[in-house]
Amino acid sequence: MNGQPQQPQQPNLANLFNPSVQQTGLDRYGSAIKDLTDPSYILPSVEMDLRRQRQVLNPDTGKIEVQKVGDPLMSEEGITNCLSLCRSAINNIAVLNSLKDQMIEQTMLRIADDLIMDLMLSMSQYEIKNSKDRDLILNIVLIPIWLTLLRGREGGERKFWGANPGYNEPQANKTSWNPFRRGG
Numbered sequence: 562m563n564g565q566p567q568q569p570q571q572p573n574l575a576n577l578f579n580p581s582v583q584q585t586g587l588d589r590y591g592s593a594i595k596d597l598t599d600p601s602y603i604l605p606s607v608e609m610d611l612r613r614q615r616q617v618l619n620p621d622t623g624k625i626e627v628q629k630v631g632d633p634l635m636s637e638e639g640i641t642n643c644l645s646l647c648r649s650a651i652n653n654i655a656v657l658n659s660l661k662d663q664m665i666e667q668t669m670l671r672i673a674d675d676l677i678m679d680l681m682l683s684m685s686q687y688e689i690k691n692s693k694d695r696d697l698i699l700n701i702v703l704i705p706i707w708l709t710l711l712r713g714r715e716g717g718e719r720k721f722w723g724a725n726p727g728y729n730e731p732q733a734n735k736t737s738w739n740p741f742r743r744g745g
Contacts, residue, residue: 600651600712603705607647610701611640634694634701639680639687643702646676650706658713665710673703 609615613631618624633640650672660668680687680695689695 599653600656600709601648603651603709604644604647607701607705608640608644611635611643611698634689634698636686636688639683639689639698642679642687643676643698646672647702647706651709655709656712660710660713662714665707665714668710669703669707672706673699676702 609627612633613629614627615630616625617628619626635643650668676699680689680698684695689698
């Protein structure tokens with residue numbers, strides 16, 4: 562001992578995602594929580610639905626391949642815009658938040674209004690063929706967003722993953738300011 566306090570040893574972040582490096586139980590647990598609370602795995606499915614594609618196992622090669630099952634529901638620009646909207650709500654922030662029912666409803670109404678307006682005004686630009694396809698696009702985009710927001714309902718996943726029973730949630734939803742309130 563040289564009389565100086567020892568610095569805590571920092572984990573080697575390069576080894577965190579290296580499967581050949583043995584991780585401690587806490588590292589694996591933290592990684593599992595991150596993976597299980599990250600809803601971004603939904604986004605490729607939304608994209609494939611908009612493109613009318615699906616993944617199939619090729620029996621000859623044993624590899625998963627993308628198979629076209631119809632014409633895309635909209636143009637590349639439309640798909641990109643819909644995915645951007647999805648990314649804004651399908652994320653860890655929504656899942657690990659503590660959303661009240663009223664906030665989920667207001668958020669969904671705002672997102673749905675924006676999407677409907679965008680699809681109506683850009684129907685020819687997005688090359689949407691008919692109202693049936695437009696309704697299908699609405700369902701493909703809005704249902705995963707709604708289900709993701711429900712995961713954060715009343716702190717559902719945050720509570721599930723081990724919030725301290727003595728911990729009092731911040732009262733963030735009690736504020737009078739609401740960015741989605743209509744009429745100012």
